[in-house]
Amino acid sequence: MAERSFAKEVEKLRLGAGEAFEGEGILAITKALLESGVGYVGGYQGAPISHLMDVLADAEGILSELGVRFEANASEAAAAAMLAASVHYPIRGAVTFKGPVGVNVASDALANLASSGVNGGALIIVGEDYGEGSSIMQERSHAFAMKSQFWLLDPKPNLPAIVKAVEDGFELSEATNTPVMLMVRIRSCHVTGRFTARDNRRPPLTVREALSAPRRDFSRVVLPPMSYTHEQDKVTRRWPDAQRHIRAHGLNEFHGPAEAPVGLVVQGGMYNGVIRALQRLGLADIHGNTEVPLYVLGVTYPLVHEEFLAFCEGKESVLVVEEGQPEFIEQQLATMLYRAGHSTRLYGKGMLPMAGEYTGQVMLDGVEAFLREAAPQYLPAARRAPNREDEPLPVPDLSSVVPGRPPGFCTGCPERPIFAALKLIEDELGQHQISGDIGCHLFGSLPPFEIGGQTMGYGLGPASNAAFDGGGEKRAISLLGDGGFWHNGLSSSITNAVFNNSDTVTVIIDNYYSAATGGQDVPSSRADNPSKSTGHPISDALRGVGVKWVRQIDNTYDVGRMRETLREALTTDHAGPKVIVASSECMLNRQRREKPLKAQAIREGRRVERPKFGVDEDVCTGDHACMRLSGCPSLSVRHTGDPLRDDPVASIDQSCVGCGNCGEVAEAAVLCPSFYRADVVSNPGRVERAAARLRGRVIGWLQARRRARRLDFAEMS
Amino acid sequence: MNEQTTGFAARPRDARVDAIIKVAVMAVGGQGGGVLTGWIEDAARRNGYAVQATSVAGVAQRTGATIYYIEMAPQSDGPDPVFSLMPAAGDVDILVAAEMMEAGRGIMRGFVTPDRTTLIASSHRALAVSEKTVPGDGIANAEDVRSAAETAAARCIIFDMERMAVQAGSVISASLFGALAGSGALPFARENFEESIRASGRGVEASLRAFAQAFDAAAGAAPAEKTTPAAAATPRPAGPDALLHEWEQLAAEVAAMPEPVRAYAAAGLRKVVDFQDLAYGRAYLDRLNAVLAEDDAARDHALGAAAAKYIANAMAYDDVIRVADLKTRGSRFARVRGEVGVAEDQVLRLTEFMHPRGEEICGLLPAGLGARIESSPRAMRLMDRLFNRGRRLRTDGLWAFMQLYVVGGLRGWRRRTLRHRVETEHLEGWLRTAMAYRAQDYDLAVEVLRCRRLIKGYSDTHARGLSKYDRVLEGIALVAAREDGADWARRLREAALQDPQGEALDGALATIRSFASAPPPRG
DSSP states (O other): OOSSOOTTGGGGGGOOTTOEEEEEHHHHHHHHHHHTTOOEEEEOOOTTSHHHHHHHHHTHHHHHHTTOEEEEOSSHHHHHHHTTHHHHSOOOEEEEEEETHHHHHHHHHHHHHHHHOOSSOEEEEEEEOOSTTOOSOOOOTHHHHHHHTOEEEOOOSSHHHHHHHHHHHHHHHHHHTOOEEEEEEHHHHHOEEEEEOOOOOOOSSOHHHHHHSOOOOGGGSSSTTHHHHHHHHIIIIIHHHHHHHHHHTTOSEEESOSOOSEEEEEEGGGHHHHHHHHHHTTOBOTTOOBSSOEEEESEEESOOHHHHHHHHTTOSEEEEEOOSSSOHHHHHHHHHHHHTTOOOEEEEEEEEOSSSOOOHHHHHHHHHHHHHHHOGGGSOHHHHSOOOTTOOOOOOOOTTTSOOOOOOOOTTOTTHHHHHHHHHHHHHHOOOOEEOOSSGGGGGGSTTTOOOOOOOSTTOTTGGGGGGTTOOSSOOEEEEEHHHIIIIIIIIIIIHHHHTTOOOEEEEEEOSSBTTTTOBOOTTOOSOOSSSOOOOOHHHHHHHTTOOEEEEESOTTOHHHHHHHHHHHHHOOOOSOEEEEEEOOOHHHHHHHHHHHHHHHHHTTOOEEEEEEEEOTTTOOSOOTTGGGOOOTTEEEEOOOOTTOOSOEEEEOTTOOOOSHHHHHHHHTTOOTTEEEEEEEESOOHHHHHHHHHHHHHHHHHHHHHHHTSOBOTTOO | OOOOOTTOOOOOOOHHHHTOEEEEEEEETTSOHHHHHHHHHHHHHHTTEEEEEEEOOSGGGTTSEEEEEEEEEEOOSSSOOOOOSSOOTTOOSEEEESSHHHHHHHHHTTOOOTTTOEEEEEOOOOOOHHHHHSSSOOOOOHHHHHHHHHHHOSEEEEEOHHHHHHHTTSOHHHHHHHHHHHHTOSSOOHHHHHHHHHHHOSSHHHHHHHHHHHHHHHHTTOOOOOOOOOOOOOOOOBOOHHHHHHHHHHHHHHHTSOHHHHHHHHHHHHHHHHHSOHHHHHHHHHHHHHHHTTOOGGGTTHHHHHHHHHHHHHHSOOOHHHHHHHHTOHHHHHHHHHHHTOOTTOEEEEEEEEOOOHHHHHHHSBHHHHHHHHHOHHHHHHHHHHHOSOEEEETTSHHHHHHHHHHHTTHHHHTTBHHHHHHHHHHHHHHHHHHHHHTTOHHHHHHHHHGGGGOOSSHHHHHHHHHHHHHHHHHHHHHTTSTTHHHHHHHHHHHHTTOTTOHHHHHHHHHHHHHHTSOOSOO
16 A cells, blocks of 8 residues: 555546646656557656556556556566567557666666667656655766667656657657657656646557467567667667657757857756746746747757757857756767867856756856856846845854754654664674665664665665675674565575575565555555555565575564564574564554544444553653654654753654654663553443543542642642 | 847846746645645635646655745746746745744745745744754754844744644644735635635644634734743642641742742752652752852852752652652643543553663662672672563553552652662762862852753663763863863863763863863963
8 A cells, every 4th residue: 555545636547638637747647658558557666756656556447447557566677677568569568667776777678678679669757866855876867878779758847748758758669669768857756737638548459469469579689690780770770760750740849039149958857947047037938938049858868960950050159958967968969069060169067067956046057157158148237247235134044053854764663663673782782784775774874873884776785795794703784675675685685695605684674565665565565455466474585595594573663572683693603694574564554544444443432542652751851862762753852941951851742653662762771761651542341441440549549648748849830 | 258149139027927926835744745735736726826836755755854846827828837846045935834943944045035035934843853862952943043034034924833733633734824825925815725725625624723723823913922931930839737837938948049049949949859858858958058158149149050950950869769759649640641632431551661770779778788789790680680671560550550659659768778878979079079169260160060960861871971970070170270161161061962972072071181281371
């Protein structure tokens, strides 16, 4: 069950021709796929296209009505490999994953696919995780298109343009027998807007029908001598075909006056940012009608030299607006100008920064700097000689006040107690070599836990400790999530450890979902999934590949047991990999699942317990030792107003879900007795209520007795 | 580049560009920024505006800082307006901040400028991890943000929208939306905003309540909230007349103390009497009076105030008896019931998490016996084997309650315990050290008294606190002869409060040692 349900929104996918579609980018992409007669779809979740996978999963009913196969692939490599169906069959297929890390994983299949070439349109929708909000290393997927010779679309970030790019992509792919990558950036995945829908189309040939009439073409196999032929085909036929197709169908756009001394060459995705900069400089109107010519690249690979050179005709200078590094486009354009003996001067990096997101300010500064240098007459008088006299009062510098706020574990997260136990075991046995992996558990490397100092890729945590497989005075520890385990970890990390007799410890963090990407199911998920097969325990898989030392912990909140098991794994004389599977359900998902059920049960008069933790303020000394083993959003500190106290005391707010970490940690780390757990029982039975009343009376009497013999300050405040 | 004008004739600036309304929402993941953004978008559409919203949903949503962005303009003929997908510094009309430091982050990023920005911020705090984990007080100063906001924004609407929402049984997105509507910064009628809430269809009534309250607060130009410090009243406890009579005498003595000392002494007296008894209160006042006798009115009684505060804290140390006493009081049970909201027809089960070690049990024994056991490793191992484990006590049940109740009633025994002896010796040693510095350096004596702040927590944390205290006092001894000795003492203490292991303190001590070996500058 995914974190966000699109069950309501997917109804929009049924809209017919002429109706107005309103919604988010990812939903629009799905609609466009259906309008394009796609035959199969798949992918692997990851921001920013996680929601696209969720939409596809929620739309499975609509997809199957149209005869479209949806596969939740095991990895990006699996997704890309699925596009093989379009090699021989005239069926359109689309897969989605994040870039560039997903593209890294997929690149083996993509390279083979690009060499073989395709018959049906093959579309790879990549959510480029770059800039603010990104969770990965800052690179470009662009390079993959260049090295494998497939085409890269970069539509303007609005719904009509993105929707059109889907259809354009399929056509381009089929016209050139080449897979096409459609790139959307973080914000365009979630941008809202509207477009006019078309009717959904059934694929002319469904994958089911294709199985009845299998086809094969030996010339598509990537083996010599065909692989040599493929390379020649790429450059002598597919590439020029692509350039012709791009020109014929106007996939790149020209805006603004035909003649001007300067112009801008813009990646499609940069269009809105460039227009905003021009708007702020008074050079474009609200609709984007610009006074500076723009050459907007809907296709950023391959580039079309005839178009570009024509654009440069009569211009003294052009500026390339290309986000990220290195500047692949700019280099190619420079080569074109040089080879053509053109005198137009090319600007790009330098006016704009080589690295980092092109934010509003960066874009404004870059465009303005270019115009000031190349065509100052374009700049309004005020900007040509800015008047510095009416500068506003300087705003106080808050950089030393405002704390950083990196992402962290949610309230009640089952991974928190695992990291608390790891921290406690390090207090006991000293620091260890620890590798992290990709997933929510990577937040454990941030304060307050600061555990794990490396991450080499999804499912590669234990593999990244392989150099230490030989063991030593202390064992290396690796972390691996359930998502990473099934993605790549089982083979690349676990089997690798078994085969190499690895003397290391691996902790597999199993929260029943691919939680960081939004709670999608994985093979070990425990929920029933109507269309996928779940309930395959990780520990079974471990034993299946030959791990002998496996410990399954079914309650990660048991910090004491967690610590004991870690101690055992770190000290046992067992040879070979030691693997602990720590399983408890993602609290975000659990709450979403249980809350309505509990509310329903209370309404129906059934007995329900609701746990919540609290802190006795006067017992808490304000040392914050518990905070350093928690970081829970619901556990905070506050000033009491007591003049005798300097430091704030612990306090638990209403968002507490009673996961138990506070009590466990207080107990295991011998912290302090301030915490209490209060379970409120709704609809208790008659006996339970009577017993509670009786106990309450006795306790009340004892309390009153003691109170009467002393000075009582409780009512004072 | 020569000034040439070919191919360019400037047209007048498009006024519609300046009419685009740009709204940024800065929130902490999980605060419902997405819901709020959806409402704003919907309200704009209802008013015939073209609108575009974006967000950066990713892992940043998991309790991290996150941002949503909306642009809107009156719908006109022709193609849709071209909107930006992200806010730009100096170009935001409305910044909605769902938390005070997020408002600060918005200001830092340049999204709040005096020429255009209406800042709508909730004054409450959701603390970042870094603010919670320091052993001392790491809470960022929201007043700094507030004063920066007043300089940076064209208009500020700041009040506690979180509390308002919780009181209405809703979440902060509803009160933020109300404040946005009430601010008048968007040219839409109140009904349109409310219609958007209704259309979303979940928790509508509670959302509308929170919306309405925030609307009124924002429309009424939001009365500037000032947190009034709780008045230091001199209330009367309840209890038997004989005890009350004696209490009045002690309280009268406090009332006669110099003004800067009084508030601390009143709270201190309450604390120690509550901890033990009136005789203990007498002992507290005696210790305090001894310090006051050497105090200096010209120094604003800083010494007396520090003594009043920290002697009370030192005397009311955290032993097993105190914890058991506090946990079993009727007032505490009532407080817990209120906090978790137990209705008449519900039952409360209460679990305490205790982990007494051998040391704590020894501390309860008569001083001589306890000390003998503590000095024998074998006996201590046995104690630990017998007692050292986590215990979960169900204090709503009679058995566990009685255990704690009995321990909590051992106050009469307390003066004989090992822990009491240890604490009293430490307290007296500390006071002696401080007062020994008094004649030579008043400020240094004050700083030494304040070092008591370092001792807190239980078990290992307490031991670490003691060790930090010892190291700080050693450091102070090295600089005591210097003119800036008090300043160094303060720096050492602050360093000790920065991190749990005392790394900052070690750094500060190393600095001191480097110059302490040189002859002191005072001559």
